[in-house]
Amino acid sequence: MAQERDEEQDRLEQVKVGRRGLLQGAGLGAALSLLGTLGTGAGGLISTAQAAESAFPNHKKWKIVFVNHVTTNPFFVPTQYGIQDACSLLDMDYQWTGSATSDAGEMVRAVNAAIAAKADAIAVPIVDPTAFDKPIQAALDAGIPVFAYNADAPRGKSNPRLAYIGQDLYLSGYQMGQRIVSLIDSGLVGLFIATPGQLNIQPRLDGASEAIKKSGKNIQIQTIATGATVNEELSKIKAFYLGHQDLKGMFAVDAGSTQGIAEVMKENNLPSKGVHGGGFDLLPTTVQLIHDGFLDFTIDQQPYVQGFYTVMQAFVTLASGGLVGPADVNTGLKFVTKDTVEPYLNTSTRYEGKSTKAQILQMRGPIK
Structure with a gap:
């Protein structure tokens, strides 16, 4: 014994x-x-x-090609870490390609190149309502599964992609609009968008505008296009504020514009003047300036899992011969405010794109 x-x-x-x-x-x-x-x-x-x-049997080292619309944007740093981690876990490979300036034509060429190179799977944000229909169908006809991530085809429009992994974009914008009307009773509000019309952010702007209008409050909305790069966005936001110093709020539907708003709010100490601000995503400057009281909120859409879950879906689809796998995944909506920002500020991880180190974190108590 x-x-x-x-x-x-x-x-x-x-x-x-x-x-x-x-x-x-x-x-x-x-x-x-x-x-x-x-x-x-x-x-x-x-x-x-x-x-x-x-365990899974031995398999080919499948390669998934991620086509992106802003390949160098800091928002997608955690997305790429999520891709890397899932590929390491599942013994897959990946390529990161596309456009640095939200050029749909450039993205379509990248999809076609992936088809020609016989990629095993393709992932692409559907940022244009029609441009990706034919290339995605061509990939599927060639036996290559295609997934949308971060941006999807418009509601009610059919696109042949197998699944969408990302936030409910219209709903997130609508809830941001509701938060805006809880902060502001009347006056001018600037709504900033990097690239109007693109489906990764336009639905948010539409949702926010609708919620503000439905509130019945005397809030005047002005929409401002800021551009695809962080420096360009900051410049446009500064210029708008200088020309509209009586405004009551500035809010953005993309990461770069949100960071720009935070910087302008700090530079001009706008909270002390009764001006509110907010937006999307967790760039380090945004997180710090929420903590410092210059921005009311930001919305986390979890970019890490937009990469991680997309790879996992591709793996299951390929491993099962297409029998199982494709399923829409809503990556969530989480308001981050001064009351909840501390863990984001004081933890450097791949999950939020602030560290290259792979690590397992301990739960910190009640989940908020």
Whole structure:
């Protein structure tokens, strides 16, 4: 009996070592094999051979091509970390390509190039209502699964992509509009958008405008196009404020414009003048200036999982021969305010794009 207890203790220690290895980046197959030593069967244990049989069989190192509309925008840093982590976990490869300036034609050419190169899967934000219909259908006809991430075809319009992984964009804008009318009773409000008409952000602007109008408050909306680069956005926001210093609020529907608003709010100490501001996403400057009281809120749409879940969907689709996998994933809507910003400010992780280090974080108590 003592020998049996010793053998069981050895197996449990092996499991503990395996768990530590998984958290520290051990190979997936080895980690699954070690974790599998504890499970069902006689005495609650199964053999490592049985565990190995339950893991995914060997497969081609599938490559997924991510076409993007603003390839150098800092918003997509955590998205790329999510892609990298999922590819590492699932033994896949990826390419990051597309346009740096939201040029739909350039993006379509990148999709066509991925088809010609025989990519195993393609992911693309559908930022134009019609430009991606034919190339996506061509990819599907070639047996290449295609997923939309971050931006999807307009509501009610059919696009052949298999699934959408991203935020409900119109709803997020509508809820931002409701937050705006809770802060402002009347006066001029500037709504800033990097690239009007593009489907990753235009639905947010539409939702915000609708919520403000439905409130019945005497709020005058003015929409301002800021551009596709952070420096350009900041310049446009500064210029608008200088020409409309009687405004009551500035709000944005994209990450770069939100950061620009935060900087202008700080530079002119606008909260002390009764001006409110807010927007989307978690660029480091935005997070810091929420903490410092210069911005009322930002909305987190979790860019990390927009990359991670897209890779996982592609993997399951490919591994199952297309039988299972494609499913829409709403990556969420979370208001971040001065009361809830502390963890974002004081934690540097790949999940928010502020660190290159892979790490497992401990829960900090109640989830807000």
